[in-house]
Amino acid sequence: MAYDDVPGGDPRGRWCPKCQRPIRLGEPTTNMHFHEDPDGSRGLSGPWHGECARPYWDTITPALDKLRRSFGG
Ligand SMILES: [Zn+2]
Secondary structure: OOOOOOOOOOOOOOOOOOOOOOOOOOOOOOOOEEEEEEEOOOOOOOOEEEHHHHHHHHHHHHHHHHHHHHHOO
């Protein structure tokens, strides 16, 4: 194989919005979704590095709790 260091179809791949670095194949990622950016056009929603997304879990978890509560009764 001549293209060993090209990890996929798209040479740009996905970029992490937090650290502005490419997300390499096999790196742990977290799929983030922001109400401010529902379709990802602002570059916020989408896959982030797992470690980069971690600080934001705190801001997202309360929303999930609220959802879970309304569904769980
Ligand atoms: Zn990152």
